[in-house]
Amino acid sequence: MAENSPQKHYDVIIIGSGPAGYTAGVYTSRAKLSVLVVTGTLPGGQLMTTSEVENYPGFPSGIFGPELMMNMRQQAERFGAVVVDDEVTQVDFKKRPFKVTTHSESYDSDAVIVCTGASPRKLGLKSEQQFGGRGVSYCATCDGPFFKGEDIVVVGGGDTAVEEATFLTKFGKSVKVVHRRDTLSASKIMQEKALNNPKIEFVWNNVVSDIKGDKKVGTVLVKDLKSGKETTLKAGGLFVAIGHEPNTSIFKGQIDLDDKGYITLKEHTRTNVEGVFAAGDVHDHRYRQAVTAAGFGCMAAIDVERWLSEKRANVRR
Ligand code: FAD
Ligand code: NAP
Numbered sequence: 253m254a255e256n257s258p259q260k261h262y263d264v265i266i267i268g269s270g271p272a273g274y275t276a277g278v279y280t281s282r283a284k285l286s287v288l289v290v291t292g293t294l295p296g297g298q299l300m301t302t303s304e305v306e307n308y309p310g311f312p313s314g315i316f317g318p319e320l321m322m323n324m325r326q327q328a329e330r331f332g333a334v335v336v337d338d339e340v341t342q343v344d345f346k347k348r349p350f351k352v353t354t355h356s357e358s359y360d361s362d363a364v365i366v367c368t369g370a371s372p373r374k375l376g377l378k379s380e381q382q383f384g385g386r387g388v389s390y391c392a393t394c395d396g397p398f399f400k401g402e403d404i405v406v407v408g409g410g411d412t413a414v415e416e417a418t419f420l421t422k423f424g425k426s427v428k429v430v431h432r433r434d435t436l437s438a439s440k441i442m443q444e445k446a447l448n449n450p451k452i453e454f455v456w457n458n459v460v461s462d463i464k465g466d467k468k469v470g471t472v473l474v475k476d477l478k479s480g481k482e483t484t485l486k487a488g489g490l491f492v493a494i495g496h497e498p499n500t501s502i503f504k505g506q507i508d509l510d511d512k513g514y515i516t517l518k519e520h521t522r523t524n525v526e527g528v529f530a531a532g533d534v535h536d537h538r539y540r541q542a543v544t545a546a547g548f549g550c551m552a553a554i555d556v557e558r559w560l561s562e563k564r565a566n567v568r569r
Contacts, residue, residue: 259334261360262288264556265352266333267340268367268499269325270297271542272532275549276365276556277328277335283557287333288361290340290354292499296321297369298533299542303385306397308542320542345506345525363527363560365552366507366515368499370533370540375407375492379463387469388490392416393541395489396423402488405430405472407460413493414438414446420491421451428485430455430474455485463490498534512537521552522559529556 264280266273269291281287294300299317306314329335336354344351349360372390374380380388389395392406396419404424406417409431415438417429429446434456436443446452455474461482462473472487498513508516508524515523515535523530531552532545 259286260358261349262286262334263361263560264288264363264365265290265350265359265361266365266367267343267352268292268297268369268532268534269295269321269335270367270369270532271299271321271324271546272369272534272549272552273297273365273367274321274324274328275546276367276531276553277333277549278324278331279550279553280365280556281328281331281333283553285557285560287328288359289328289333289335290352291335291337292339292368295337296325297545298371301385302394304398305394305542307394324546340502343502343506345528348527350527362563363529363556365521365549365556366500366503366523366528366530366534367532367545367549367552368534369545370496370498370514370537372492373495373497375460375494377460377462380492383463383465383469383490386467387465387488388463388492390492391540392419392491392493395491396420399423399489401425403486404428404489404491405460405485405487406491406493407431408493408495409433409436409438410493410495411438411442412495413491414442416491416493417452418442418446418449421449424451424489427452428455428487429453430458430460430472430485432457432459432477455483458483460490496533496537496540498537500534521548521555527559 263285266289277289302317304314338354342353352359404427406429457477458474461475464471472485515530521529529552531548
């Protein structure tokens with residue numbers, strides 16, 4: 253916890269504490285703004301749920317996700333950002349100063365950066381939780397290289413599933429795509445690539461019904477939705493690629509969201525509400541990487557600092 257005790261008004265409140273939130277915290281507090289970061293129920297964000305991160309620049313031997321995120325938190329606190337482990341339950345962006353309410357406090361600020369990320373959709377199986385980080389993954393770009401020579405199962409039929417399956421053929425011995433329909437919704441060009449890839453086999457009209465193994469995933473059970481027949485697939489890894497849900501329910505009616513619930517940006521990192529900015533997976537469903545989220549956090553912080561300076565200069569004039 254930062255030495256600074258929480259105050260009620262801040263120049264900027266950052267909602268969310270993944271790579272986007274903490275990076276925005278480093279930049280805004282280093283720019284001498286008063287900064288509050290509200291961490292949410294997953295302090296450190298999605299990387300707290302993984303082991304080794306091999307693709308974050310600056311760590312040639314890799315770094316554990318939780319260690320990377322603790323480092324980012326300390327870096328933001330070093331420059332004076334106040335970090336509170338609480339969840340925002342309500343926001344009022346209708347007038348400035350903006351109001352941000354958590355379970356235990358109410359704060360206000362001149363600017364807000366929304367960094368609440370997105371959560372991978374889950375299959376909802378008990379065994380999925382049990383094998384999380386032990387063969388069950390939600391990100392091929394992140395974890396693919398850990399599955400060299402393995403039989404791999406991918407679930408889903410959209411662009412992500414098809415793209416991830418194609419990517420995973422670089423590492424896996426075989427890749428099976430389990431999809432609950434008999435057609436894909438992925439773009440035609442990506443479908444063609446996957447359908448013509450000899451390493452990829454499609455298991456149509458099937459859903460994953462269970463995951464079994466000893467210390468890690470060993471087999472994946474699938475159920476045919478037409479016949480009800482269950483089949484056991486040998487698998488060292490299961491990649492769940494059935495979409496993401498942006499964490500934006502509290503912003504409905506406050507800022508513009510697209511039809512999937514992601515925040516839409518107007519200009520650089522600005523939302524449609526002047527003074528409210530967004531960064532990371534909460535608006536970016538294309539890249540979804542720690543380094544891109546951190547990059548967006550930096551951009552939002554610079555935009556906030558410039559916007560506040562302009563506003564304050566205008567008031568003085
Ligand atoms: P997130 O990390 O999603 O953080 C969102 C934050 O918002 C959380 O702190 C949450 O508590 C907070 N929040 C949500 N709602 C509220 C609220 N109401 N009030 C306050 N706070 C709130 N990427 C890589 O580059 N390399 C990898 O190796 C890698 N491995 C991954 C492994 C796994 C298992 C997963 C799930 C993802 C992985 N990723 C990896 C992707 C990467 O983690 C994300 O792209 C990145 O974390 C997105 O950062 P973010 O800051 O936008 O949001
Ligand atoms: P998506 O398009 O929503 O597809 C989700 C897939 O998962 C669908 O096949 C869906 O099947 C299936 N699914 C959903 N819930 C399921 C469940 N509980 N059990 C089993 N299957 C389930 O998600 P996405 O593929 O992640 O793509 C998200 C967005 O990003 C899209 O707009 C996509 O075009 C874009 N994207 C683009 C690229 C690219 O251009 N390179 C790459 C990746 C993603 P149903 O059809 O039956 O619902």
